[in-house]
Amino acid sequence: xxxxxxxxxxxxxxxxxxxxxxxxxxxxxxxxxxxxxxxxxxxxxxxxxxxxxxxxxxxxxxxxxxxxxxxxxxxxxxxxxxxxxxxxxxxxxxxxxxxxxxxxxxxxxxxxxxxxxxxxxxxxxxxxxxxxxxxxxxxxxxxxxxxxxxxxxxxxxxxxxxxxxxxxxxxxxxxxxxxxxxxxxxxxxxxxxxxxxxxxxxxxxxxxxxxxxxxxxxxxxxxxxxxxxxxxxxxxxxxxxxxxxxxxxxxxxxxxxxxxxxxxxxxxxxxxxxxxxxxxxxxxxxxxxxxxxxxxxxxxxxxxxxxxxxxxxxxxxxxxxxxxxxxxxxxxxxxxxxxxxxxxxxxxxxxxxxxxxxxxxxxxxxxxxxxxxxxxxxxxxxxxxxxxxxxxxxxxxxxxxxxxxxxxxxxxxxxx
Amino acid sequence: xxxxxxxxxxxxxxxxxxxxxxxxxxxxxxxxxxxxxxxxxxxxxxxxxxxxxxxxxxxxxxxxxxxxxxxxxxxxxxxxxxxxxxxxxxxxxxxxxxxxxxxxxxxxxxxxxxxxxxxxxxxxxxxxxxxxxxxxxxxxxxxxxxxxxxxxxxxxxxxxxxxxxxxxxxxxxxxxxxxxxxxxxxxxxxxxxxxxxxxxxxxxxxxxxxxxxxxxxxxxxxxxxxxxxxxxxxxxxxxxxxxxx
Numbered sequence: 271x272x273x274x275x276x277x278x279x280x281x282x283x284x285x286x287x288x289x290x291x292x293x294x295x296x297x298x299x300x301x302x303x304x305x306x307x308x309x310x311x312x313x314x315x316x317x318x319x320x321x322x323x324x325x326x327x328x329x330x331x332x333x334x335x336x337x338x339x340x341x342x343x344x345x346x347x348x349x350x351x352x353x354x355x356x357x358x359x360x361x362x363x364x365x366x367x368x369x370x371x372x373x374x375x376x377x378x379x380x381x382x383x384x385x386x387x388x389x390x391x392x393x394x395x396x397x398x399x400x401x402x403x404x405x406x407x408x409x410x411x412x413x414x415x416x417x418x419x420x421x422x423x424x425x426x427x428x429x430x431x432x433x434x435x436x437x438x439x440x441x442x443x444x445x446x447x448x449x450x451x452x453x454x455x456x457x458x459x460x461x462x463x464x465x466x467x468x469x470x471x472x473x474x475x476x477x478x479x480x481x482x483x484x485x486x487x488x489x490x491x492x493x494x495x496x497x498x499x500x501x502x503x504x505x506x507x508x509x510x511x512x513x514x515x516x517x518x519x520x521x522x523x524x525x526x527x528x529x530x531x532x533x534x535x536x537x538x539x540x541x542x543x544x545x546x547x548x549x550x551x552x553x554x555x556x557x558x559x560x561x562x563x564x565x566x567x568x569x570x571x572x573x574x575x576x577x578x579x580x581x582x583x584x585x586x587x588x589x590x591x592x593x594x595x596x597x598x599x600x601x602x603x604x605x606x607x608x609x610x611x612x613x614x615x616x617x618x619x620x621x622x623x624x625x626x627x628x629x630x631x632x633x634x635x636x637x638x639x640x641x642x643x644x645x646x647x648x649x650x651x652x653x654x655x656x657x658x659x660x661x662x663x664x665x666x667x668x669x670x671x672x673x674x675x676x677x678x679x680x681x682x683x684x685x686x
Numbered sequence: 687x688x689x690x691x692x693x694x695x696x697x698x699x700x701x702x703x704x705x706x707x708x709x710x711x712x713x714x715x716x717x718x719x720x721x722x723x724x725x726x727x728x729x730x731x732x733x734x735x736x737x738x739x740x741x742x743x744x745x746x747x748x749x750x751x752x753x754x755x756x757x758x759x760x761x762x763x764x765x766x767x768x769x770x771x772x773x774x775x776x777x778x779x780x781x782x783x784x785x786x787x788x789x790x791x792x793x794x795x796x797x798x799x800x801x802x803x804x805x806x807x808x809x810x811x812x813x814x815x816x817x818x819x820x821x822x823x824x825x826x827x828x829x830x831x832x833x834x835x836x837x838x839x840x841x842x843x844x845x846x847x848x849x850x851x852x853x854x855x856x857x858x859x860x861x862x863x864x865x866x867x868x869x870x871x872x873x874x875x876x877x878x879x880x881x882x883x884x885x886x887x888x889x890x891x892x893x894x895x896x897x898x899x900x901x902x903x904x905x906x907x908x909x910x911x912x913x914x915x916x917x918x919x920x921x922x923x924x925x926x927x928x929x930x931x
Contacts, residue, residue: 635777636779640787641760644838647762654782657779657817
């Protein structure tokens with residue numbers, strides 16, 4: 271049974287009120303520019319995609335043969351072109367578009383726009399009023415699929431506003447890994463990606479989520495994400511941005527509601543060209559004995575401007591422990607990095623919150639040390655930079671790793 | 687024996703400070719030379735200058751290695767020519783594991799079995815996954831330095847205070863590793879050579895050094911048998927050097 275019309279009406283009314291509401295951070299985007307709508311048909315397999323689309327997908331960690339994947343979801347512009355579940359995982363999890371899930375399950379009312387406020391800003395409003403699918407992934411209680419689900423949200427045309435609403439539900443005692451790649455198949459495409467992500471991790475559940483963003487010079491991105499974690503649940507997030515973007519602003523929130531729940535954010539940002547990047551993570555520690563960690567590694571190259579935010583908010587009456595580690599390297603005289611850590615304790619007498627933040631150049635003594643071992647200067651800078659970014663993410667193919675190294679090599683020359 | 691290294695009238699400054707003031711030094715292939723001297727005399731400066739660290743500016747003079755003028759070659763080029771160094775206090779490089787660095791510098795394609803055997807011998811198995819020198823003790827740093835050099839295999843090794851921060855038990859291990867690095871544990875390697883800086887002389891119990899020098903106020907003085915020099919220093923300190931300048 272589908273979600274009720276009354277609930278959808280309620281959402282719409284709230285969204286309409288926020289239609290012109292500016293976001294707290296990031297440049298304000300005129301959404302009226304992005305009106306292009308393209309309807310696309312389904313494909314039989316990921317292998318049948320065009321060469322350009324395949325290349326873009328591969329660079330976000332997508333495995334076209336679907337080897338070592340429990341399922342796949344792909345969307346190009348506004349259309350869902352592919353959904354599949356590996357047969358051996360039937361009964362363990364389900365994958366479909368959020369639109370289909372809203373038509374199938376009336377209980378989606380408990381999840382749809384329940385974590386992220388619909389009236390947060392004009393971008394949440396736009397997604398609510400003009401939603402163009404998004405993925406819905408649910409792993410059933412106590413199921414632990416061995417391989418990750420992969421999803422790819424791709425933009426192929428100009429002036430598109432891709433307005434996706436993603437929902438992941440990890441039921442009690444279940445574990446799920448997700449690799450999601452967001453990308454463009456045209457390097458000069460102008461457009462915007464708006465992504466609402468609401469993730470729910472039930473008692474004892476575990477979600478390991480990796481997101482790779484490959485955008486381009488004329489593209490704006492405004493994700494809005496909240497993760498609600500119940501008792502004994504855990505959430506690990508890896509986020510990687512290694513390509514230029516016109517502007518991106520996102521501040522995902524992990525809400526540790528349940529006792530003994532935990533969240534960890536690993537964020538890797540490589541600022542290139544004149545990218546405007548405002549990214550961070552917020553962890554709200556409400557349950558007792560909760561743990562949070564947020565690690566950000568940022569490189570400012572070319573003329574990029576990067577805001578690296580991190581908030582830890584303790585609300586629990588019991589013990590909680592959380593740490594922020596925010597480090598940046600400046601590669602260029604024209605780049606800017608702002609590291610903004612914030613610790614808040616709301617009467618949380620037993621909370622232990624800490625942070626360390628640093629921004630500096632690449633250390634010459636480290637480069638010289640490696641050179642004295644017979645490593646060239648460029649290679650030494652590249653090795654140190656890769657180590658600083660510490661991109662050790664499971665299930666990420668080698669060529670992505672190679673691509674990352676090439677980016678580092680191309681820009682690291684200006685570092686010293 | 688053929689000459690391996692020579693410096694001629696070497697004047698070196700660090701920032702505004704003149705540290706080396708005309709160093710004439712030469713050594714042959716296969717030799718182990720030891721540098722003694724008080725703190726601040728210029729021992730480490732000489733070593734770092736030979737290796738080519740840019741902070742050590744050559745104001746005057748020349749350095750020849752294997753017959754080639756290397757005075758203006760950079761660190762990387764000197765390392766490729768066959769110079770190597772074991773730092774007294776190497777920098778920490780978080781994120782780059784010892785294992786990763788060994789993989790990169792293993793350009794000679796040494797077998798995994800060989801690498802595993804020297805890693806075990808140097809008691810570094812548990813350190814391979816850690817960031818370079820990240821939280822390493824003094825002894826662990828020295829052993830890590832020697833491991834790297836054993837893979838790099840330089841013809842001339844510059845070893846800055848191998849015993850500093852190392853407990854007595856580990857000095858023997860460090861000494862053995864130096865001998866192994868120089869091929870002295872087997873049939874004498876005629877080519878591999880070393881310059882070692884020592885304050886305490888403990889390392890001389892394990893390494894059979896050929897010549898000793900005292901570095902004093904930026905100059906090289908008192909060439910002789912390293913054990914005799916050490917025994918003089920123990921008796922009279924470095925006062926004699928000042929007197930016989």
